[in-house]
Amino acid sequence: MNGNVTIVRKSGSSRLYISYQFNGKAVVKSTGLLDTKANRKNLQTKILEYSLALLARRDPLATAQKLSYYLDKVLENAKNRGKSSSTQATYTSGAKKALKILGDYPIADYTTSQIESMIDEMVIEQKKSKRTISTYLAPLSLAFDEAIKHKEVGVDRNPVKLATRPIREKETKMKPFTLDEVMSMVHVASGEFRKFLILAFFTGIRHGEVLGLQRGDLDIENNIINVNKQYNITFDQEDARLKTHKHKAAYSSKVPSIIWGLLGELPMDLNDHVVDRTNIKKSKRDWIREEWEKALFEAGIKAEGRTPYSTRHTFVSVALSTKVNPLLVTNNTGHTDMKMIEKAYGTLDLQKENFEDLSVMIQEQILASNIGKLAT
Structure with missing residues (x-):
């Protein structure tokens, strides 16, 4: 009975x-x-x-899987579907955070109010940003989607999607550096960080991509850098390939010819990294941040909210201030389309000319600066 x-x-x-x-x-x-x-x-x-x-002669709790069961499925799916190591690491971190705050109980027992309590704890007690909270909630939401897909008893809706989240603050447009400020920062920088700044400011490629560059990726004869790998700065590990959810899996970036002279001596072995990381003992994120703040201070430049990411923003701003076609800028920075460029810079003129205008502008600025002699 x-x-x-x-x-x-x-x-x-x-x-x-x-x-x-x-x-x-x-x-x-x-x-x-x-x-x-x-x-x-x-x-x-x-x-x-x-x-x-x-x-119905069915044990009501026979299929009551815990939250950890479905979080494991989310992590397994991320790996099997070829998500980047950064995405996998982010999901793992989010899963651990969810289990720590919510506990590991049958997934059907979690309510929207519990998710909102988790959000409140991250906002009030842990002082997490709205962007970080969304990152932590991503694998949790996917876990409930998995439970619904597998028809878990008692799970017919996703409480994460129903939970009230903090309103994301309106992003303000980042102020780019002037070319004169760029020259000043490059002048005071030294060693591997100088190479890093030159590549980041004058090519617009991402920081992880800069650290992932090998000598064989530089086509000096044709003034092209082939970007096909990256170093994961957040988790300090090498990625075999680029992330694909926001940008191209591989692309070629056209660069001003004058930067080769600024880079100085390059490694002979095609497999060696352009920016040598072997003697950087601290985390690469900390290294970039500390060297960045040092360069700003020594150059006498106020940060004004500008972070190391401003290198990429500055490149795009300088390119669009000349006659460079936005389509070329989009390709040069590895975006799959112009949406990000349009979002950050507004209406674009597709009738602009080619990359040589940018090259000439940068070359004139470098030659006029106190480091110009190093490039000749």
Whole structure:
């Protein structure tokens, strides 16, 4: 005989249990929920659902998988579908954060209010930014989608998608550097960071791509850099290929010829990295940040909210201030289309001319600066 679903609590435990008869046997199973007034109320609403399952000769908690089960599926899918190492690491971090705050209980037991409490904790107690919170919630939301897809008992909607999130602050447009400021920063920089700045400011490629460049990627004769790999700055590891969800898997960036002279001696081995990382003992993110702040200070330039990412922003701004066709700028910076360029810089003139205008402008600025002699 099946039936008699009741809520119970075991002696010595702070969790709520479900007691019922199934196939002539008394069954007592943990719900994973703490014994609180709110949890008892929520669990009471499921009694009818459990009773109907018993009438259908089905154990109502037989398929009650925990949150960790579906988070593992999300991580497995990210790996099998070829997501970049940075995405996989981000999902792993988000999964750990969710389990730490929410606990690991049957996934059907989580409510929208619990997700909102998690968000509040990250905002109020942990001072997480709105962007970071969205990053942490991504694998959690995918876990509930997986549960719905696999028809997990009691999961018919995604509480993460229903939860109220903090309103994202309106992003302000980043102020680019002038070419004169760029020259000043390059002048005071030294060693590998000088190479890093030259490549970042005068090519517009991403920082991880700069650190991933090998000597064989430089086509000096044709003034081209072939970008096909990256170093993951966030997680300090080499990526075999570029991320693909925001930009091209590989692309060629046309560069001003004068920068080759500024880079100085390049490695002979085609497999050696252009920016040598072997003696950088600290994390590459910290190295970039500390050297960046040092260069700003020594050059006497106010940051005014400009971060190392401003190198890419500056390149695009300088390019669009000349006669460079936005389509070429889009390709040169590895975007799949012009949406990001349009979002950051507004209406674009597709009738502009070619890259040589930018090359001439940069060359004139370099030659007029106090480092110009190094490029000749």
